[in-house]
Each structure stands twice: as C-alpha cells, then as structure tokens.
C-alpha cells in the first residue's frame with residue numbers, strides 16, 4: 001500500500017483500484033531506479049548532450065531599463081523542442097524503459113507535451129501514442145504534424161469537451177486497460193501520487209541551474225521570481241530550490257476573458273475538489289461537476305492545477321495572480337519587440353505579471369522570469385489576434 | 391447491523407443480478423420509470439450511477455448516458471430525490487455508484503447521511519481506492535450505509551485483506567482490466583481472482599464491468615461469484631431509444647428479464 005505523499009491536505013491517489021498496482025510499481029521505480037548512478041548518468045547525457053542544457057539565464061538590458069530593476073530570463077525556450085516539457089518527457093521515458101515498459105501514452109492540449117514525448121520516444125526507441133482532443137487537433141495542426149513526423153500516433157478524443165481534460169480522461173482509461181506494458185507519461189505536476197512529485201523532480205533542474213547561475217552572476221539570491229501556471233510544472237520546477245529562501249515567488253494564471261468571463265484561473269477563482277486522481281483547487285460547479293476552462297494559450301487551459309500549488313497558496317508561500325488573454329497577447333508583442341525574443345503565449349502570462357510587479361521593486365532588485373517556451377507555435381494565432389497592433 | 395444488501399445475499403438461492411442505470415438518463419422524470427422497470431423485471435439489486443463530468447472508469451456507453459443525464463440537469467439534489475421516490479414504493483436494495491468529487495463537494499458526512507435518508511443501502515466510489523477510503527468508509531458506517539469497495543485481478547493478497555476489513559455489503563470485483571462496456575468474454579484472470587478472494591473474504595463477491603452474456607454469468611458463478619453486475623448492455627437499450635419512451639421501457643424490461651433468466 002502506498003503511503004501517499006500529500007502536500008498539506010492536497011494530493012493523494014484518487015484512482016480506480018485497477019490502477020493502484022501500476023502506481024505502486026511506478027512509485028517503486030521512482031524511489032529505487034531514479035536516484036541510482038546508472039539512471040543519473042543516462043539522464044545527464046540526454047539533458048546535456050541531447051536536449052541542450054544548461055539553458056542560459058539571460059540578463060536583459062532593455063527589459064531592465066524599461067522595468068526599473070535587474071531582469072533575467074531563464075531560457076527554457078532554448079531547450080530542444082522549444083519548451084521545458086522535454087525535461088519531464090525524457091525523465092519519465094527513461095524511467096519507463098528501465099521499468100521494462102514498451103509503450104508510452106501521453107495527453108496533450110497545445111501539443112507541446114505531445115511533441116516532447118514524441119521526441120523522447122524517438123530518442124529512446126519507444127512507441128508513443130498521444131491522446132488529443134478533437135478541438136485541439138483542429139487548433140494545433142502544426143504540432144499534430146510534428147508529432148506524426150517524429151513517429152508518434154495522435155489519437156483523437158471525441159468525448160466530453162474534446163480538449164485537454166478529456167485527453168487526460170482517455171489516457172487514464174487506456175492505462176487502466178494496458179497497465180502491464182504501458183507507461184502513462186503525464187505532462188505536468190498533476191494526476192495521482194507519485195506523478196506530482198515525479199514530474200516536479202524532473203523539472204527542478206530549471207530552478208537548480210537558475211540558483212547557481214544567479215549566485216555566480218550577482219553573488220546573491222533574486223528578490224522575485226515569476227512563472228506561469230497551467231498544471232504548474234515549469235513553475236514548481238523553478239520555485240522548488242528557492243522555497244526555503246526569502247525570494248518572493250509569483251505564479252501567473254490564465255485570467256482568460258477577465259472578471260466575470262471564462263478563465264483558467266484555478267487557484268485564484270476555484271475551490272478544492274477531486275479530479276484526475278488528486279485533491280486540489282478546481283474550476284467546478286456547486287455540485288462538483290467540472291467546468292470547462294478557457295485561455296488564449298492552450299497550455300494554460302485546464303480546470304485543475306498541481307496539488308503542491310494549492311498547498312503553497314494556502315500557506316502563503318507563493319502569490320498567484322490572474323493575467324488576461326489581452327494582457328498576455330500584449331506582453332507577447334512587448335517581449336518580442338523589447339528583447340527580440342518571441343515567448344510562448346503561456347510564458348507571456350509570466351512576462352505580463354513581471355511587468356505588473358516590477359514597480360514594487362527597487363533599481364538593484366533582481367527579478368527572474370521563467371521563459372518556459374518559445375512562441376513559434378503561437379505566431380499565426382497572435383497575428384490574427386493582434387490585428388492592427390502588428 | 392445488516393442492510394437490505396446483506397439480507398439479499400444471505401437469502402439468495404441463485405446468483406443475484408445487480409442491474410445498473412444512470413440516474414437522470416434519459417431525463418430526470420423518465421429515469422424513475424426506468425428504475426421501476428428494472429425492478430419489476432426482477433433485478434435483485436439496483437445500482438444507480440451518479441453522473442460525473444469526468445468518468446475515467448467508464449467506457450463510451452456509460453459516458454454517453456452520463457452526458458445525457460447531465461444535459462438533462464441531473465445533480466446531487468435530484469439524485470437523492472430520485473432515490474427517495476423509488477424507495478417510497480420498493481424494498482429492493484439500492485447501491486449508489488459515484489465518483490469522489492460530488493461526495494467531497496457535498497461534504498463526505500453529509501453525502502452519506504443524505505444517501506441513507508433517501509433510502510440508499512450501499513455506496514461505491516469509483517475513484518476511491520484503499521489509500522483514500524478511510525473517511526468515506528467511516529462516514530458510510532456512521533450513516534448505516536454499506537461501504538462497497540473495489541478489488542481487481544491486480545490487487546495483491548495483502549491489499550485484499552485490508553480491503554476486506556474496511557468494506558461492507560459486497561466486494562465489487564472489476565472483472566476486466568479496463569473501463570465499463572459490453573464485452574461478453576470470460577476473463578480467466580477474473581475466474582482465478584474470484585477463487586482467490588473467496589479464500590480470503592467472508593463478504594459476497596460480485597464481478598462487474600463488461601458482463602453481458604449468460605456464458606459469463608455461468609462461468610463466474612461456478613467460480614464462486616455471488617452475483618453479477620450488469621450495466622452497459624442495459625444502459626445501451628436506453629441510449630438506442632432516446633425520444634421513444636414506450637419502446638425504451640419495454641426494451642429495458644425485456645433485457646433485464648432475459649438476464650434474470652440466466653441467473654441459475
């Protein structure tokens with residue numbers, strides 16, 4: 001029986017009994033295989049030689065001048081595949097291979113995690129099948145093509161709202177039926193234990209590097225760090241090494257249409273409940289039916305959030321704020337023009353929140369923004385939305 | 391204290407048929423009529439599914455039924471009034487199957503008290519395994535409800551023993567690795583699992599998921615099962631006849647009669 005890891009009252013493993021054996025096996029692999037030298041050496045090779053770590057911590061001269069403090073970007077946009085998702089995909093795929101699994105399934109919304117999993121599958125010689133809502137397949141044609149080119153199959157999901165949450169439902173259903181030879185490679189710090197911990201540990205490389213880099217460049221810790229929060233993996237990966245420090249931590253959620261409108265701001269506007277195997281803040285009605293979320297960025301369009309974020313919010317360690325669709329698009333263009341870096345729409349939420357907290361910082365204060373991904377995938381969408389601002 | 395469920399298994403002279411419907415399918419009023427049909431056709435225990443927006447343990451047939459019920463406005467309040475209406479005219483045992491979140495949102499204690507007051511005898515929560523079961527089982531026992539827990543072929547013996555300690559009413563054996571649906575085949579691993587559980591558990595063992603044929607009923611009851619749970623084939627009769635309530639009722643009645651005839 002799993003002694004389930006909770007984050008305060010959040011987390012747990014709310015899954016059908018049929019899945020418990022698989023979770024126990026995964027937890028065992030996580031505890032015994034991952035810390036071993038052989039695994040760590042393999043991981044090191046894939047992260048550094050293959051994926052291009054470590055990623056730079058760029059001091060941004062123009063942003064610093066404009067925002068009135070010392071601004072750095074952690075450049076996950078420069079990682080192979082164009083987003084932080086690959087850190088986790090490589091880690092889990094490697095673990096799955098060590099555990100003797102031959103098939104990997106994944107869910108994807110925008111397609112970023114699907115692409116990262118397809119890459120990891122190709123690199124490690126494993127078969128990959130990705131569940132994706134029909135709505136999202138239509139919206140994200142470029143990433144669908146990338147996944148297929150990389151040799152993965154994309155399985156359309158026609159149930160429910162035909163988006164990310166339904167893709168997770170379908171992946172869980174597949175896993176229940178195929179637990180013996182299949183690993184479910186979940187894309188964020190969500191889902192039943194041990195996933196929130198496992199994915200966090202694979203993403204913490206972001207924060208570890210950042211901490212060492214800022215200490216080397218500045219000789220001190222940052223005053224504030226900002227990251228966007230969808231499921232919360234890039235944010236938790238960045239925050240974890242700083243949790244014991246005095247650095248202020250900020251999470252940017254999808255405010256969508258703004259007050260009164262549709263949104264993906266699970267922590268800012270939701271209530272705790274159980275979805276996809278975990279007890280965490282959710283967007284739901286009074287009876288506990290899950291409602292559809294909305295965000296201009298597909299990667300933040302999810303009605304749940306990682307349970308550790310629920311805990312960090314209740315504890316007051318991390319401050320979560322909403323950023324609207326319009327503000328995100330505005331900051332997408334702002335960063336592109338100010339620094340010549342086109343951010344993912346998800347990451348543009350973090351840039352926007354950084355711009356709104358900067359006035360509270362002094363000239364020599366250090367502000368770090370986790371740039372979780374690059375914006376190539378969003379260019380045509382933003383071009384259509386930006387209209388005459390282009 | 392023995393509930394209606396316990397008494398039904400004690401009194402049984404053949405395997406019991408647990409017949410399953412989705413509450414609020416095809417709509418809230420017609421749903422009560424469906425439950426009555428199933429009961430009159432001879433089902434020994436009625437299982438009512440509380441619809442949830444994200445039913446990860448269910449296959450397409452149940453998913454569509456759940457969608458119909460939610461679209462018709464089904465919620466936890468109307469679930470309990472449906473059960474109350476049924477209970478006002480019947481003593482047939484009733485099991486409520488739900489996912490965790492509707493229970494958690496009402497408050498676990500309040501959910502079980504309301505279920506008991508409405509007339510439910512047992513509650514099974516599809517996404518609550520042993521690890522999370524404690525508060526649910528305690529609330530169930532406090533309210534006089536049987537806490538029905540799941541077991542499967544992947545459940546180890548030590549785990550099984552702990553599940554048996556906590557569970558009440560019967561053990562819900564997930565008879566196929568996978569989701570609910572119409573399958574029809576006998577899974578040898580399930581046969582093996584029934585024998586294994588019978589060696590450990592004093593509680594009745596009832597397989598469900600993918601059961602629709604007399605062949606399966608026979609194989610599982612010979613292995614020692616105390617009944618079978620049949621869902622998707624019945625629910626499919628509803629889904630195939632939306633908008634034709636007369637035909638729907640007679641199709642459901644015929645299906646349940648045929649299933650009862652197989653319970654030998």
Ligand SMILES: Cc1ncc(COP(=O)(O)O)c(C=O)c1O
Pocket residue numbers: 083084085110112113187188189228229230231232233234235298299300344346347372373374
């Ligand atoms: C670039 C990028 N950033 C952020 C996210 C949000 O995920 P998480 O909150 O798990 O980092 C995504 C998800 O697709 C993404 O592609």
